[in-house]
Amino acid sequence: MSYTELYSDLVNQPGALLPIFHRIQERLGYVPEAALPEIARHLNLSRAEVHGVMTFYHDFRSAPPGKTIVKICRAEACQAMGSEALVEHAEKCLGTHMHSTSEDGSVTLEPTYCLGNCALSPAVMINGDLKGRVTPARFDAMIAEVTGGAK
Amino acid sequence: MTRIFVPRDSAALSVGADHVAAAITREAAQRGATIELVRNGSRGMLWLETLVEVETPSGRVAYGPVNPEDVPGLFEANFLNGAHHALSHGLTEHIPYLAKQERLTFARVGITDPLSLSDYLAHDGYKGLSNTLTMAPADVVQQVTDSGLRGRGGAAFPTGIKWKTVLGAQAAQKYIVCNADEGDSGTFADRMIMEDDPFVLIEGMTIAGVAVGATQGYIYLRSEYPYAFDILNQAIAIAEKAHYLGENIQGSGKTFHLEVRLGAGAYICGEETALLESLEGKRGIVRFKPPIPALKGLFGLPTIVNNTISFASVPIIMDKGGEFYKNYGMGRSRGTLPFQLAGNLKQGGLVEKAFGLTLRELVEDFGGGSASGRPIRAVQVGGPLGAYVPPEQFDTPLDYESYVGISAMVGHGGIVAFDDTVDMAKMARYAMEFCAIESCGKCTPCRVGSTRGVEVVDKIIANDNRAANIELLRSLCDTMLNGSLCAMGGMAPFPVLSALNHFPEDFGINKKELAA
Numbered sequence: 001m002s003y004t005e006l007y008s009d010l011v012n013q014p015g016a017l018l019p020i021f022h023r024i025q026e027r028l029g030y031v032p033e034a035a036l037p038e039i040a041r042h043l044n045l046s047r048a049e050v051h052g053v054m055t056f057y058h059d060f061r062s063a064p065p066g067k068t069i070v071k072i073c074r075a076e077a078c079q080a081m082g083s084e085a086l087v088e089h090a091e092k093c094l095g096t097h098m099h100s101t102s103e104d105g106s107v108t109l110e111p112t113y114c115l116g117n118c119a120l121s122p123a124v125m126i127n128g129d130l131k132g133r134v135t136p137a138r139f140d141a142m143i144a145e146v147t148g149g150a151k
Numbered sequence: 152m153t154r155i156f157v158p159r160d161s162a163a164l165s166v167g168a169d170h171v172a173a174a175i176t177r178e179a180a181q182r183g184a185t186i187e188l189v190r191n192g193s194r195g196m197l198w199l200e201t202l203v204e205v206e207t208p209s210g211r212v213a214y215g216p217v218n219p220e221d222v223p224g225l226f227e228a229n230f231l232n233g234a235h236h237a238l239s240h241g242l243t244e245h246i247p248y249l250a251k252q253e254r255l256t257f258a259r260v261g262i263t264d265p266l267s268l269s270d271y272l273a274h275d276g277y278k279g280l281s282n283t284l285t286m287a288p289a290d291v292v293q294q295v296t297d298s299g300l301r302g303r304g305g306a307a308f309p310t311g312i313k314w315k316t317v318l319g320a321q322a323a324q325k326y327i328v329c330n331a332d333e334g335d336s337g338t339f340a341d342r343m344i345m346e347d348d349p350f351v352l353i354e355g356m357t358i359a360g361v362a363v364g365a366t367q368g369y370i371y372l373r374s375e376y377p378y379a380f381d382i383l384n385q386a387i388a389i390a391e392k393a394h395y396l397g398e399n400i401q402g403s404g405k406t407f408h409l410e411v412r413l414g415a416g417a418y419i420c421g422e423e424t425a426l427l428e429s430l431e432g433k434r435g436i437v438r439f440k441p442p443i444p445a446l447k448g449l450f451g452l453p454t455i456v457n458n459t460i461s462f463a464s465v466p467i468i469m470d471k472g473g474e475f476y477k478n479y480g481m482g483r484s485r486g487t488l489p490f491q492l493a494g495n496l497k498q499g500g501l502v503e504k505a506f507g508l509t510l511r512e513l514v515e516d517f518g519g520g521s522a523s524g525r526p527i528r529a530v531q532v533g534g535p536l537g538a539y540v541p542p543e544q545f546d547t548p549l550d551y552e553s554y555v556g557i558s559a560m561v562g563h564g565g566i567v568a569f570d571d572t573v574d575m576a577k578m579a580r581y582a583m584e585f586c587a588i589e590s591c592g593k594c595t596p597c598r599v600g601s602t603r604g605v606e607v608v609d610k611i612i613a614n615d616n617r618a619a620n621i622e623l624l625r626s627l628c629d630t631m632l633n634g635s636l637c638a639m640g641g642m643a644p645f646p647v648l649s650a651l652n653h654f655p656e657d658f659g660i661n662k663k664e665l666a667a
Contacts, residue, residue, distance in 0.1 A: 006534060076494065081494065116338045123165065130161045
């Protein structure tokens with residue numbers, strides 16, 4: 001399978017590699033290992049360089065994520081309002097840990113370091129939607145809303 | 152027809168602004184009331200979000216925090232005429248939090264519809280660019296220099312000097328790069344400018360491009376800000392269509408193209424040379440300086456790299472003059488800074504004030520004390536690489552030099568408050584841990600030092616050879632401070648040492664032992 005058609009319009013941009021990774025991840029949810037050699041060929045880079053860039057950035061995933069992606073901010077402002085307790089709560093009620101996906105593939109839990117919502121902390125992002133003042137109870141309600149109460 | 156304002160800023164959305172807007176539309180339709188719903192930016196009084204405003208003959212009246220279930224009651228109380236309700240705060244402009252501010256960079260934020268170019272123009276937008284287009288490039292740079300504006304990203308380098316260097320550089324292509332990688336915890340001023348008044352950033356970058364002869368600009372935006380990404384792209388398209396971007400800007404013959412590029416979750420890309428590497432499609436590894444980016448920047452060509460707020464402060468300087476801006480502030484810190492009140496505060500939000508006010512004013516008067524009701528014990532100023540300031544130092548004026556004097560930094564103006572339940576040894580450990588997670592790995596003091604730092608703090612907490620390990624931690628911090636390639640490893644010791652020096656009891660030692 002070729003991935004080229006996903007990003008062929010970007011290849012001639014200066015500094016195209018990050019935009020290409022973003023495009024592939026936006027479409028597929030992750031950047032498959034198999035896409036790297038052909039990207040290297042298109043950009044005239046070594047496979048090592050492409051692999052190096054892909055693994056340097058926290059955002060890019062090498063495996064498909066769960067259906068719902070939950071990011072919890074662990075930076076200082078959110079810590080000041082109890083984000084560590086929220087992380088514990090989330091791990092328990094989602095049945096998974098930070099940087100992992102629940103066994104049924106429904107939820108991926110990831111840490112993030114600042115969502116820019118520091119006056120309304122703790123902050124969480126669920127499938128790209130920003131949430132503020134997230135108490136454990138509000139967290140449960142939001143998760144039930146996106147997973148249809150499955151969790 | 153009554154105009155009602157419901158913010159579209161992502162902080163407001165995070166507590167349900169869209170649901171409030173929908174409830175208002177629904178309720179108005181049911182009651183046959185004709186309203187015009189405007190999705191404005193946020194006023195920055197974030198603890199009042201969702202803050203709904205109603206336009207009345209005497210001004211805009213504020214109601215907040217409004218939840219969807221409050222909406223029928225607001226209609227019942229005749230809020231469409233600005234009538235009293237339990238959630239009413241009277242005229243928005245008279246709310247002390249806002250009335251006491253000096254809004255220059257944020258002059259329009261919360262007032263206008265962020266994507267309405269006509270709103271922008273009606274509120275003094277593009278006056279700065281229009282002046283710029285009639286001036287010689289060197290005179291534009293001189294205005295910026297005269298304003299005393301210093302880099303608002305934290306390093307506080309004089310903006311005019313950077314511009315002058317790029318102006319004087321000879322090259323076929325120059326670049327303008329906006330550092331919108333606002334990764335510091337406790338900061339959201341860049342986000343608010345981009346979401347709530349995107350044209351002011353576009354105008355500031357355009358002025359820079361025209362002034363130094365750069366025809367291409369990039370906004371390097373962190374991927375954690377998807378709303379800002381969307382709004383910036385819409386605003387750029389609107390500006391292009393109205394000939395404020397692209398070729399022959401407003402018939403001047405000048406060209407400036409602008410593009411938004413997304414980061415990918417690497418904190419280090421807020422460091423300007425790592426940012427440039429990332430824009431070039433590489434790993435975000437810090438470069439050696441010299442050469443400075445002003446001479447060899449993006450793709451090896453002369454580049455202005457400025458923070459979002461620095462660029463967004465330029466239009467008012469070019470509109471009202473460098474002198475006007477310079478009249479705010481104290482010492483060598485001129486103009487205003489948008490402080491961001493965050494963490495454990497009752498009234499978190501954005502406060503733009505001239506330099507020289509104190510942390511006590513921000514935390515107590517504006518912030519209203521802690522959200523938890525407990526005493527505030529420590530405030531981290533200037534992001535994860537900034538010092539923890541104890542209450543004894545709350546009266547030091549907030550200007551760049553005074554803060555250096557107490558081994559702290561004003562930085563980007565982020566203020567994160569902690570109450571007395573905070574464990575400062577844990578915060579010191581976190582500072583090292585964060586540095587270990589986010590280090591680019593190029594230099595040893597940062598890459599290895601941060602990991603060793605976590606281990607040493609762990610030993611201190613566990614009372615494993617405590618005195619010797621505290622000495623070791625100090626020595627390690629000294630190595631990182633003096634031996635790191637950039638501010639990441641070079642400043643990570645600030646939160647660590649300030650925690651140790653001001654709160655030794657959390658590390659299991661008392662102040663007397665510390666002095667010994």
